[in-house]
Amino acid sequence: MFSGASNFTDGVDLTFLIILGISFIFLIGLTATMIFFAIKFNKKRHPKAVQFEDKMILEVAWIVVPTVLVLLMFYYGYVNFITQRTAPKDALVINVTGKMWTWVFDHGKGKIKKDTLVVPLGKAVNLSMTSPDVMHSFYIPAFRIKEDVVPGQTTHMWFIPQTLGNYDIFCAEFCGLRHSYMIGIVKVVEEKEYTNWLAKLPVTDLNSVPKGLALMDKNHCLGCHSQDGSVLIGPSFVNLYGNERTVLVDGKEEKIKVDSAYIRNSILSPNAQIVKGFKSGEMKSYQGVISDENINEIINYFKTKSEKKN
Amino acid sequence: MEQEQNHITAYKTYLKVWVVLLILIAFNFTIAMQQGAWVNPVIILIAALQGCIALIWFMHLKYETGFLRSIVFGVIGFLVMVILITFIDYKFR
Amino acid sequence: MNTNLNNTLPNYLEHKGKYKGILGWIFSTDHKRIALLYLYSIITFFCVGMLLGVLMRLELFKPGQQFLTPQQYNAAFTIHGVIMVFLVVIPGLAAVFGNFLLPIHIGAKDVAFPKLNLLSWWIYLVGAVIAICTLVFGKGPPDTGWTFYAPYSTTSNTNVVMAVFAAFVLGFSSILTGINFIVTIHRMRAPGMGWFKMPLFTWSLYATSWIQILATPIIGITLLMVVAERWFRIGFFDPALGGDPILFQHLFWIYSHPAVYIMILPAMGVITEIIPTMSQKRVFGYKAIALSSLAIAFVGYLVWGHHMYTSGMSVTARWVFSLLTFIVAVPSAIKVFNWISTMYKGSIDMRPPMLYALSFMFLFMIGGLTGLVLGSLATDVHVHDTAFVVAHFHYIIFGGMGFAFFAAMHFWYPKIYGRMYNMKLAYWAWGILNVGFNLLYFPLFVIGLQGMPRRYFDYLPQFQLGHVLSSIGALVTATGIILMIYNFIRSARKGERAPANPWNGLTLEWMVPSPPPVENFVEIPVITEVPYNFK
């Protein structure tokens, strides 16, 4: 299917085939025997059961044979796994942050890219992963690798991409509302292309991010509210401050102008005024989560944004 | 199922056990004032000893059937095993 | 034995006790009535869980949003998991058939503590009602998955505390049943019934009860810690407060892995009753089957880490747990071999109980053998938390425990109600169920291997074929189930009268009338032979 996409693919697939092969032999053999007995010794054909004693040798055989086979399976699973846990020293390190609900790849020196991981063909890549909120799990099916991203800890995962192409990234640990949208792409490109791409990637200065935006990022607002007009779970933040919105209050439509009071209210009691076309109850109150001071920062951010637009 | 007689322990036995336990508490207390790497293991050991004494005399294991005795210590051993297995993770992280 | 068969005592269904009508049921301490109380409540909750399952399947029919919001979907699989695990399959066989049969199987009049037994059911009911209440009260149903992983569960603002409390209460019920059964087995066996003369269902209940006693408290304390964390901000598992989220997983699985053996051991016991009786054969390897139950209980307690191969646990722990996981597969294998050998040279009666037992073996083998794929480190890293795992556990829980439950229903139905179900309907339901089941879950193995993660509200188009097949399978399965339940309900009143021993069995329940009288036996029988001693 994806044969050989990473250096682990073949080993994992081999293990899988071995276990599956043994399993199939047992499954088919035992099922066939079962059906054969059910027909051959059916009451109609075989009205009188023949009793016999336990056979010790059989009992021993079916303790020993499965034990040997499972140890074999364990062995293959072990050797093809243990290599996954020790990255070569010269591997290219990329820092990964999984947060509700995006993947952020930091190639160092402020070179940050969201949701798309670009890696050079044939080079060992070592991902150093953490999360600021809850558990996630970084999963590239084609590469046969997965490791949880644990808040408060740094976990590792490495691989050598062996075939050019694009592969899916999934978040495999349940992390809330948009868990199933926390997906991305690994782009495997030639090494030269990678260097070019990295050079062209604009530098994001983390300190230059406005405080209000950083706060919204930190509180996962941007997981549901886009900044470019696209509709996610909640209404987009584009053209917010000073513009008109139609909202539902207790089921009645009202036209309001977005001001500081409206934004504050939407953060603290989000279900009081629901923008038309959206569902009540999807957002929780941030009362006690975002301080008053920080709400002001967020409001300021929206103000500056709309000034730029005007 | 015949009703077996409940074993009656003498008052004196309990008093003795009580005194021993008090001595062990005092002992533990003074050890805790000391310095050194040996202190913690010794404290735990003495706690375990106190536990055994409570189990054997206060809780009558001395006079119970072998079956009951073995499941009690079996279960405690099992708990220790579970803790040890958990530490296979934490010790090698 | 004759006095036991031909007596004029009122049977337990008609018997009039201290209370009349419904009160005579919900306050009855008769183990058989309590068994039926469990049966009815479990089937009710089971239908709720099944409905949620079908809803999820319909939602997943196409990529994109159909009729559930993501939040509703997340709540749906959480409640589905909680109901199915804590309300249906963990009490399932042990509380229904265990209660009904255990005292009769060992020649006793009731369990050791009948009042405690009734209390267990009441606690179960309270826990179940609380669990259902999470759906309607407070800030909406929990959305954490049945695993309640921290720190999501300690920060999600849904009804997590209530759900966790429900699981806590249900744990008590489970513990009390376990205590009751162990004491009953130790103290109330009829004269002459040595340990190795007990029916094998009793053996499996004995092993199950030990797990219930030793594993359940761990989930209790863990869930209490989650509550403490949510209420008092004690950061047991929250990394922001210095806690370790992986420790939560350890504690959760220390209970929840043994819990899967709480589900399957009684199921294995049921199958071990049905196969010898329907084949008129002595069971092959009695001791091996009895002792393998204990082995599964013991080793099965120590393998919890196999749910955490990718969690960030130490590498040493990962391979130790993998090794232990493979070892626990061996006693299960022993049982399968012994069941099949028991059929050899038997005189096999292929009526519904046997059909369900054979289906059980087939599905359990698929579930168990795919468990080996999960137990192996290299492959589990790939398929962990994908639809492959979902397929594994549905095969083994529903195909295993579920089909064993159906087998048990068909086997003991005449004993419980004194009437026989409609054979023709039963064959039809069996056929539909088998087709539907495999259609429902087999595609999930395939898309799991292709990388379809679980708990996904939406999915990429390449997985659609598998999801569509699976959704169709869900509807077929549901048809089969409805047909079966209809058959049971109808036959309880209209079915033909059943004889005392319709399958020609030798265990003690067949030596009393159908339905059994209130205290089972007029004279406590004296046991001289090993069980299943067919001549």
Next chain:
Amino acid sequence: MSTDIVSEHRDDYGSKLGMWLFLFTEIFFFGGLLIVYAVYRSQYPLEFRAASLHLDTYIGALNTIILVTSSMCMSLATTALLKGNKIRSARLIAITVILAGAFLVNKYFEWDHKILLNLYPGSGFMINLSHGYVMFFGLYFFMTGLHALHILIGMVLLTVCFMRVRFGNVNKDKPMLLLNSTLYWHLVDLVWLFLFPLLYLIK
């Protein structure tokens, strides 16, 4: 055959076995906490040591002595009952309950003092301390709190025993309620015998 349960069968050994099985669940209940304690102790050894110095070893030791003494009284009460001395037995149970009350009063003052010093999770003071420190106090309150709850339940149970012994419903020939309650009380004591060194003494 008029009531549901026809033969109230009586099995002292069985009920003792049942009680022990219940105690196993208690052991594993506290065992789960023990795992958590052990893990965090090994992760934050220095903070745990520093934090434990805030606990008053003297009060802890006093409470240990109180509890061990109460345990002994309970044992004496069983001997008294089995010897047929019901008045003495009831008195000893009463003493046990009083000692249990003393334990709780002590505990109350201890907790109160800690809270006064802002040594509890979530206090403004604790937020500035390192995680291990907070974790220790979190565990301290949780473990001792759960234990205190068991003491409370025990007090209720023993009060029932007291009444039953006093009025003769529990007697020389029907002693199981008292014997099983005693077992429970000893277990609560046993748990404390471990909590005390783990929280107060170990460094």
